[in-house]
Amino acid sequence: ILSDEQKAADVLRTIARDPDMKDFVMRTPWLYRILYSAAKRYVAGEQGSEAVRAAVRLRELGYRQSLEFIGENTADAEECRRATDEFLALIKESSQQGLSADICFDLSHIGLLFDEKLALENAEELARCAKEHGQYVMISMEESAKTSAIYRVYEQLASRMHNIGITVQSHLHRTIDDLPRLLALPGKIRLVKGAFKEAPEVALPRSAELRERYLSLAEQIVRAGHPLSIATHDDQIVKAVLERGYLGDAYVELEMLFGVREEAARALLEGGIPIRLYVTYGTEWYLYLCHRLAEHPPNLYRALADMLEP
Numbered sequence: 001i002l003s004d005e006q007k008a009a010d011v012l013r014t015i016a017r018d019p020d021m022k023d024f025v026m027r028t029p030w031l032y033r034i035l036y037s038a039a040k041r042y043v044a045g046e047q048g049s050e051a052v053r054a055a056v057r058l059r060e061l062g063y064r065q066s067l068e069f070i071g072e073n074t075a076d077a078e079e080c081r082r083a084t085d086e087f088l089a090l091i092k093e094s095s096q097q098g099l100s101a102d103i104c105f106d107l108s109h110i111g112l113l114f115d116e117k118l119a120l121e122n123a124e125e126l127a128r129c130a131k132e133h134g135q136y137v138m139i140s141m142e143e144s145a146k147t148s149a150i151y152r153v154y155e156q157l158a159s160r161m162h163n164i165g166i167t168v169q170s171h172l173h174r175t176i177d178d179l180p181r182l183l184a185l186p187g188k189i190r191l192v193k194g195a196f197k198e199a200p201e202v203a204l205p206r207s208a209e210l211r212e213r214y215l216s217l218a219e220q221i222v223r224a225g226h227p228l229s230i231a232t233h234d235d236q237i238v239k240a241v242l243e244r245g246y247l248g249d250a251y252v253e254l255e256m257l258f259g260v261r262e263e264a265a266r267a268l269l270e271g272g273i274p275i276r277l278y279v280t281y282g283t284e285w286y287l288y289l290c291h292r293l294a295e296h297p298p299n300l301y302r303a304l305a306d307m308l309e310p
């Protein structure tokens with residue numbers, strides 16, 4: 001069963017990035033409708049206003065919020081400008097609604113794929129606007145081929161702005177060496193396992209060893225008194241960080257993706273644990289849906305049930 005799930009995950013990762021497949025879905029109304037009904041479990045909608053409304057509801061329930069306009073690997077400057085403008089509008093709308101959210105983005109959504117300087121400029125514009133409006137920005141982490149460039153951009157920005165943080169993948173072997181440099185900057189570290197399939201020379205697969213490495217990195221960050229988001233749905237990690245008392249420190253929080261493990265998130269919230277939910281939106285929901293299904297193939301059954309629901 002596991003190998004079938006692994007195969008399903010690989011297929012999903014491939015079709016997530018296939019532009020012909022995406023075009024076909026978008027141009028085929030019945031297919032669009034049923035896939036969107038499965039995506040709706042994970043994305044707030046196609047519009048920023050829907051995501052902001054979802055974040056307001058989460059705030060009322062007591063959750064902290066992250067917001068992302070979904071997208072990556074934007075191929076030209078015009079599209080990057082449009083994406084940056086969308087993020088600027090998101091920052092302003094969040095602030096108008098009195099939210100104090102983390103605004104999250106992939107640097108390849110705003111230029112990194114073809115022009116690192118453009119990505120830096122666009123990210124700086126977002127961080128400045130966020131600062132003006134009392135919001136924080138978080139840079140997501142992408143495939144290992146982009147890690148060094150993402151850190152270069154982050155390090156330049158975080159050395160002069162204090163409302164910008166970075167996502168760090170514990171599965172990458174290099175993270176052990178990168179961490180001390182990142183701890184020298186003030187930005188929040190969002191610690192994740194890593195969503196991308198990488199070669200064994202580059203990263204650990206899901207395993208007990210990865211869990212141990214995750215916990216060891218978390219411990220180093222907590223010991224340094226550094227802002228940390230423990231971003232995982234893994235019960236064993238959550239249990240361990242609760243037992244070790246990490247979440248008693250004001251600068252440490254848990255973070256989960258909206259629509260994934262809702263009951264676990266609610267139980268933690270009710271237990272007084274600071275927890276942030278990561279809300280996404282945008283017309284690229286297809287990409288996001290494939291990622292969520294690939295990272296946990298049993299979700300395919302749930303997605304099928306969502307599609308069949310009248």
Ligand code: FAD
Binds near residue numbers: 139206232
């Ligand atoms: P896993 O070992 O994948 O899962 C542990 C258990 O959690 C599973 O057995 C299952 O019970 C449950 N679970 C996990 N995923 C799901 C799911 N989709 N549906 C239902 N149950 C599930 N990755 C990046 O590479 N770059 C990023 O910038 C990035 N940002 C993230 C931001 C946030 C807030 C979060 C929570 C994750 C982010 N990720 C990012 C994804 C991350 O790397 C993992 O792929 C993802 O969190 C799944 O790993 P896990 O730690 O939950 O543990």
